[in-house]
Amino acid sequence: MENIELSKILIFGGTGYIGKFMVKASVSSGHKTCVYARPITPQSSPSKIQIHQEFQAMGVAIVEGELDEHDKLVSLLHQVDVVISTLPYPQVLAQLKIIDAMKVSGNIKRFIPSDFGIEEDRVSPLPPFQAFLDKKREVRRAVEAAGIPYTFVAANCCGAYFVNILLRPHEQPRDITVYGDGKAKGNCFFATLFLS
Structure with missing residues (x-):
């Protein structure tokens, strides 16, 4: 059997919904x-x-800290x-602080940023999703x-992930722009909005 070198992995956002699964998968892979998590x-x-x-x-190993603690x-x-x-999503640009620290450390073999599952360089979405993709492109x-x-x-x-985060229907009433002629069903709207 081939000897596989195991990595030392650092996960940001590891106590969040998706992060928990990444941490468990990393540990189960040996x-x-x-x-790196905010302090309790x-x-x-x-x-x-x-x-x-x-x-x-x-x-x-859990290291408690904030993302603006560059030296740490x-x-x-x-x-x-x-x-x-x-x-x-609300912290997508905070990854720029992580990138700055990785440039200084100079030893990282692989970085996998938060990506939220859409190829921002290949789509032309409508607002408000465009503003989100612009942040991802910056990262x-x-x-x-x-x-x-x-x-x-x-x-x-x-x-469905972005309905709550980008449109925030549960917050104060506000104007929401829905594109199209009104004949499309909700699922079609999202397929067009996020995949076109």
Whole structure:
């Protein structure tokens, strides 16, 4: 059997919905896994405290900190090979801080940024999705310019994820622009909006 070298993986957003699965997959594959997470406070939810305890029981190293702690990020990045970001949509541009720290560390073999499943360089969406894709493009261009080896994951898109985040129907009433002639069903609207 071939001897496979295991990676040291650092995951940003590891205590979030998608991040939890990435952490568990990394550990089950035998990789030394580290999670960079916001500090636990008395206001932290019981579920956040529970996921920290679960990760620690699995052997995951949890480093608590903020994304603007540049020196701390650089120091941590010196200890890993691969960086995976599963930061949520509102923090997509925060990945620029991670990229800056990776440039300084100079040792990252692979970066997988948060991607949300759509190939932004190949679509021409309508607002408000266009503004989101512009942020993703900014992250991609920064990764490419930094010369960091990367993998961009585009696994198609689920429109339901963005309805709440981009349109925020539960917040204060506001005008929402719906494109089309009104004859299309909801699913068709999202297929056109996100995949055209």
